[in-house]
Amino acid sequence: MDRMIFVALLFVASYSFWNLVWYALVWHPKRRLMQRIRIYFPREHKTIYEIPLLQRILTPLVQRFASAVGKLTPRRYREFLMRITLLLTDPVDVNRLIGTKWLLFSSTLLFFGLLLLTSGSLAPVMWIVPFALFFLPDLMIRGKVNKQRQEMQSELPYLLDILSVVLEAGTSFDNGLSKICAKRSGPLYTELERMMREIAVGSTREEALRHAAERVQLPDFSQLVRALIQADKMGVSIVRTIRMQSEQLRMKRAQRIHEKAMKLPVKIMFPLVLFIFPPIFLVILGPGILQIIEMFTSQ
Known part of the structure; x- marks a missing residue:
């Protein structure tokens, strides 16, 4: 009886202890407040004690x-x-x-x-593996750059639409870009934030736009930069220029989609010939070939 009471008291004590630990670590009001602060106000750089130990040793x-x-x-x-590496947003x-x-x-x-x-x-082929691993990061970076360009290409028309609406509401060009970049995320908006930081430290808008076009290296974005610089020099309305560029980008996007659709029959020919036609021929001609073989073998 005394042993049962001792076990029950031990269970209650351990349960209470772990509840207190859980409350102190997770459900404590100060802890929850700190978590909310980290969500809404994230820090740009981690302290040295927040970096993993292996990374601190290997770096x-x-x-x-x-x-x-x-x-x-x-x-x-x-x-x-x-x-x-300059083409990467990170x-x-x-x-x-x-x-x-x-x-x-x-x-x-x-x-x-x-x-x-x-x-x-x-095996002599295994000696190729070190050289392949040496050039593997280059291929990974190139693939990441191509992926970023595709995301920028697809996001650029939407950016121009939102920017034209913001400018028509009476906001300046720099403030409009800052507000859009604060609300949206992606490689394009990261480059625009970098451009806005260049303007904030003293660069002119033309220099910042040219530097952004050199980093992005996207033909549509370079055309937009040239149009904005020309409109700024000649005194043309930026809203009208952005609207015209948005229409041209959407037209080019429709043309690229149409071009890909026209190339689809040629691309689908290879899997048809290699993987679809042989089973079809086998199903259709197989019974006839077996009957012919049986007819000649029976004679």
Whole structure:
């Protein structure tokens, strides 16, 4: 009986303790207030104690390794990586990228060397893997850049429509862009926010627009930038210019969709010939071929 009472008291005490811990960690009013503050007012940079331990350990090692092997990287290839990374909306450290590439290459090469020493034989094709891993980040960055361009291309007409409505309401061009960028998210709006920061630190609107066009490298966006600069110099209404550019972009978008639809029959021919026609021929001609084979074999 005493043992049962002790177990019950122990259960109640442990249950109360974990409830207090849960309340202090999750349901405490101060804790909930801090969570709401983080949601509505996120911090741009994390403190050093909020970064994972593995990242804090590996980042200095990768940087030192990058500075050590940076001399092995050709200058033209380094400039090529800098041009690619500038097209990304999220900044990428070129030195860290080069260090990661060389680290992947050397570790894979060392692993295959140890495997060759232990097993005594290794397929020659496996030696291509280190070089493939070395150039894999380039392909990933190029794919991310193409994806960003597609998102910008599809979002640009909607941006012009919203901007024309905001400007017609009496808002200035800079304030209108700031309000739109604050409400929406995406690669295009990230570039526009960067452009607005350049204007805020003292650059002219023309310089900021040209820099944004160089980073985006999208023909429609470059055409829009040229139209805005020309309208600003000649004193033409920006609202009218933006409306005309929006109509042209939608027309070009319809033409691109029509072009893709016209190419569809040619593209669908390959899966038809390779995967659909052979089973159809097999189903239609199979019984007849079997009957002919039986007829000749029975004689």
